Amino acid sequence: MLKWYQKQASENEIVLSSRVRLARNVADIPFNSCMTNEQRQQLNQKVTQALHNIHLGENKLHFVSLDSLNEMKRCAMVEKHIVSREFIRYPENRMLIISEDESIAIMVNEEDHLRIQVMANGLNLSEAYQICNMIDDVLDETLRYAFDETLGYLTSCPTNLGTGLRASVMMHLPALEHFGLISRLTSNISKLGMTIRGTYGEGSNVIGSLYQISNQITLGITEQDAIQNLESVTKQIIDAEVNARENLSKEKHRLEDMIFRSLGTLKYARMMSSKDFFETVSNLRLGIAMGYVDEISLITLNELMDLTGTATVCEQAGKELPPIERDYLRAKTIREKLAVE
């Protein structure tokens, strides 16, 4: 079965992925920080039962005890944005429910009792939200959510109060970055109640010109409005990036050179650090999006990103690797993937 990031999607030249997640808590159990291990285990059981009759077609759900996975596997899931870094810190009594195509991930006993996350390729917030909402409804039938008529859904951290909804898009903005327009964008976006962050969320550096845009406001707004606001801001950023790319293409030779050197590096390097990988892939993604490169597809780049995270590479080798060996194996994986294309 194809993973979500292997599927065709609209606007995927600039928007890599869309993500929606809902934070939910059950009314008659204390918040996570005050729970007993027994209560955590009971919650795992209740959620498993509640999802017993969900209908997702071929996209089956798998129920995984987090401590049944080894550390490498858990870190690989963080790299792939399937679970939060916070979630894998204390794996005991935590459960992950993940769909066959990896688009749906439900963390049980994270900061909140439930974190329901749905990912989609390209700009696909509405679809992701619909699936998230459907799962939310199914769970709501069995579990009684902690809900206040005025405040909305009660959450462990007050920043999530209300809708408990966080939606985000991962955008590739090399041209805006090239022209130094990101800081202006950041300030404009914050006025609209959105925030812009590095590749791996809060406090992380930007690598490969990848920016995560997400909503900040959860109180006094409907889930649908939050999704729509983010979608409309995303479309404005897409327009700005498209304009910047047009300006970039005025220096055609230099742009082409940067793109094709990156392609050459990806096809020939024998060692590839993670940073180096993100930078060359960023150039190549730009080259594909702008029509300079047609021998490689954006979906292949998505697959490459999925294969080459530090923990994922070690997982592939079946052991922890020193940096040199890791970079060597990463380069080999990239070459094989691009040769098959």
Add this chain to the structure above:
Amino acid sequence: MLKWYQKQASENEIVLSSRVRLARNVADIPFNSCMTNEQRQQLNQKVTQALHNIHLGENKLHFVSLDSLNEMKRCAMVEKHIVSREFIRYPENRMLIISEDESIAIMVNEEDHLRIQVMANGLNLSEAYQICNMIDDVLDETLRYAFDETLGYLTSCPTNLGTGLRASVMMHLPALEHFGLISRLTSNISKLGMTIRGTYGEGSNVIGSLYQISNQITLGITEQDAIQNLESVTKQIIDAEVNARENLSKEKHRLEDMIFRSLGTLKYARMMSSKDFFETVSNLRLGIAMGYVDEISLITLNELMDLTGTATVCEQAGKELPPIERDYLRAKTIREKLAVE
């Protein structure tokens, strides 16, 4: 007909080329700085007549008035080490005699009346000297050389007095350079009456780890001894470089990565400066010599070097080009050459 640098040769993994040149002057004509233009023209005629009956098989000689060539063509010949920079500075009344395979170049009316130069691929000083000597004998039959029983051949510059012979080899020494061993080599060599210089001779920078080793002593030594001394020093440097390469190959992953990234760059870049070209070709040459790369031959690299000089690229375009266009055309030439391989 194959050019000299397209022929197979021994030791060509480390020695790119061998060059021998003899400086000669005719007895009854003043040195170049004191000659009239009429005398220069007469000398051109005499030399042309003297070489009329020379037997070089298919490797025919062409007689070229230097001022019949345009500036680009003349600069291209300097890049290819066919003529000296000095020779093209004042093209009037100067004649170049060049063989079909470009291995033989006789400059008439350079600093000396005659500069007879023979080039060969790899380490081939003896062969180059033999041909040089044969041409020298033929010319000596007709022209009476300025010769002194004590001093030997008289030359315009006293540093050439005696044999008038300058022999040199162009060596590729990336491993000695990597380990910082070139300055020690330079000092050792100078004690043996040799000198080490950059890629384009005296005062030029080293690019692509290419070093020119040449003899300094022309007085009190036979031509044969000078050639033999240089050959034996060259062999010692080859041994030192081979040892250094073995040490270099201990960091296998890093070495391989450097080599293959350079191959990727040469195959994919859309702009290539001269410096960039020399550096990447240097890495690739090392990779071929050490057996990492087998899809490309050293002879192809020689051909590439012949095609990509700044003036040669402009000559190909038929006009002077701004740097960006030149670098673009150079990259295109490289890609086409490597794709055909």
